[in-house]
Amino acid sequence: MNDSAVIDAPQASPQETNSCFARFVDVQKSYDGVELVVKGFNLDIQSGEFVTLLGPSGSGKTTCLMMMAGFETPTHGEILLKGKPISGLPPHKRGIGMVFQNYALFPHMTVAENLAFPLEVRHLSKAEVQQKVDRALAMVRLEGFGSRRPAQLSGGQQQRVALARALVFEPELVLMDEPLGALDKNLREEMQYEIKRIHASLGVTMIYVTHDQTEALTMSDRIAVFNDGVVQQLATPETLYESPDNAFVATFIGENNRLMGEVVERLDERCEVRLDSGERVIAKPVAVGGAGSRTTLSLRPERVALIADDGDAERYDNRFPAIVKEVIYLGDHLRTRLELCGNDEFIIKTPNAEGHPSLRPGQSVTVGWTWQDCRALDA
Amino acid sequence: MSQSPATPLTTADGVPLKVSLRRAVRRSKLKALLLASPLLAFLLIAFVMPIVDMLWRSVDNPEVSTHLSRTVQALQGWDGESLPEEPVFAALVADLREGKEARNLGLLSSRLNYEKSGMRSTISRTARRLRTVEPPYREALIAVNDTWGELDTWKLIQREAVPYTLSYYLAAVDRQFGPDGEIVKVPEYLEIHVELFWRTFWMSAVITALTLLLGYPIAYLLATLPLRHSNLLMILVLLPFWTSLLVRTTTWIAILQSQGVLNDMMVAIGLIADEARWQMIHNKIGTIVAMTHILLPFMILPLYSVMKTIPPSYMRAARSLGGKPLLSFRRVYFPLTIPGIAAGGILVFILAIGYYITPALVGGQSGRFITNYIAYHMQTSLNWGLAAAIASILLAVVVVFYLVFNRLIGVDKVKLG
Missing domain, CATH: 1.10.3720.10 (MetI-like)
Incomplete structure (x- = not known):
């Protein structure tokens, strides 16, 4: 069931094999010869694309990145770069820029020496090195910081230097291994835009690893959601969020209400599900079998509406009474926890708009949602 | 701000906070010192004092000035151009007699022997014959042992009369004082x-x-x-x-x-x-x-x-x-x-x-x-x-x-x- 869901998934971009810049073909990796950390990873990356490998820790995403960089070898399968297999190529001959989790700036060298390192090992002339280092520093807006040591820079500045160093020798592919993990929230957001800007201006291909879904959604052209060594879904951020293929993706990307139930009747484009608490819900079948199969209904909190008593109730195919348990004020929106259909973890988000109904814990309300927003996924 | 920055902060009982803090720091420092004191005492006795003693010994030079005090005094003002006069020899005889009585000529003779080999036997032979020595002492002593007729012997005594000497350090690097106080190499067979x-x-x-x-x-x-x-x-x-x-x-x-x-x-x-x-x-x-x-x-x-x-x-x-x-x-x-x-x-x-x-x-x-x-x-x-x-x-x-x-x-x- 799971597999068929993956195969049925709409592909976000055309997969023209011959124009592929980098490819993972059926790559497997095992460290101990018993357990597979990566199980059959396939990914085609177009030139200039920003692809994110997203997943919880231990899902195999960093391993995939390390195999691309050449620090790990696949136990099965092949990795191709511009059509050529690179498994036999040592890291220093791959010409791939890489930004490490803790930046890995050489502490005994100045910023300028750090940036000059990849150029000097390529035997560029002194003038060329100087010119490229200056340009790279300007690109990350750190002019005048060349003579400092990494330890004298803030976390954000170190991050910029690491980025500049990975780009200074003009690689066509840049790998980033959770590069913003050590930064605080504001700086992280700033750097996300910075990286996006650089990506757009240089046109390099980037493979980015993160466990932060917001980061992935903000920056990526396409996201591969990893779990348990398998890509659960590979799609654009919008598709991932709006139409997740399975329950893992739905839960991992964004906030999500889950209702467990059983399919009663399945029609072409909609199905009827009986929840474990007895209520019936009309949903959109995405990854379910026929009548009688178990399913998880996935519903985004912002797609659930509070229904006022005046007439627009008919817009919603599903309407249920609920009791307000908790209201959290978040400035631009309100996050309300409800008890609905025997589930007291049901979350709705309502914009803090003019004239929004004020809710109090204990209050009875009616909520509703359309069948299109309620996706019936694997159990 | 209700309190102006000029007003000093105080603790509840009115003591300025700064004083109170300093007192607390001092108390904790004292406690730390007490805890470390057994080790400090041990280090002082077993480490610092031996080193100081060693450094002192490497320059300490009491032998000549104490055991030949009369001679050293009599040698004051000696020009070193010719053999000293009779009073110096008389003083030497008196010093040696006293040293023989006290049985501490050994220290003196080995000290002088470091600087001029043969001095040990010279002194012991002279000491043995002291009873028969009669004035004039100058001729008598030279007769006993002609080392006393050498200028260098007296220069040595005069030089080593100081309480501190560098001669041990010179010896440690295979050097010694020459007869006139210049620094020279020891003979090759003694270089080690x-x-x-x-x-x-x-x-x-x-x-x-x-x-x-x-x-x-x-x-x-x-x-x-x-x-x-x-x-x-x-x-x-x-x-x-x-x-x-x-x-x-x-x-x-x-x-x-x-x-x-x-x-x-x-x-x-x-x-x-x-x-x-x-x-x-x-x-x-x-x-x-x-x-x-x-x-x-x-x-x-x-x-x-x-x-x-x-x-x-x-x-x-x-x-x-x-x-x-x-x-x-x-x-x-x-x-x-x-x-x-x-x-x-x-x-x-x-x-x-x-x-x-x-x-x-x-x-x-x-x-x-x-x-x-x-x-x-x-x-x-x-x-x-x-x-x-x-x-x-x-x-x-x-x-x-x-x-x-x-x-x-x-x-x-x-x-x-």
């Missing part, structure tokens, strides 16, 4: 210390280099292997630490001696002929091999503690940036281990130049260190002043190395494990 100093230094340097060569890869493995393997390796490194120094040294005798394990094996496989067994012990090779083995942990541990702090991502970064493995090592990893190399190097070198037991046991004649001569002067020749001077020179070398190290690297970088 300078060669021993150099040997101690260059052999210590070789030992330091060998421990670095052998220890660097091991420290690297210790820092990079998975914990399970590195723990086992660490035990292997530390095992020598837990074994008696004497056992380790004598084991090398069993292995390296001409009828030893190594020679036997090489003869057995036909590498060397039975009658041409290698001499690998009781010479420089023996000292270097045994001391390299014994001092190896002191190189490995500081190296390891530095390497442990170098994340593997540095080498990965270097390689991803296009550095070949060797170049990445040379430009990135190696420079980061320099504090460890310096710390291990200084530790091993300082320990090596002060090592005594191992060179004494396996060094033979040619593999001996200057420390063995300190022991010789302490125990056999009983020239403690010279022993103290040699030891003080060693101490000075160690202090200089320490200061240079601290200036270049910083002592806070030294960690063991």
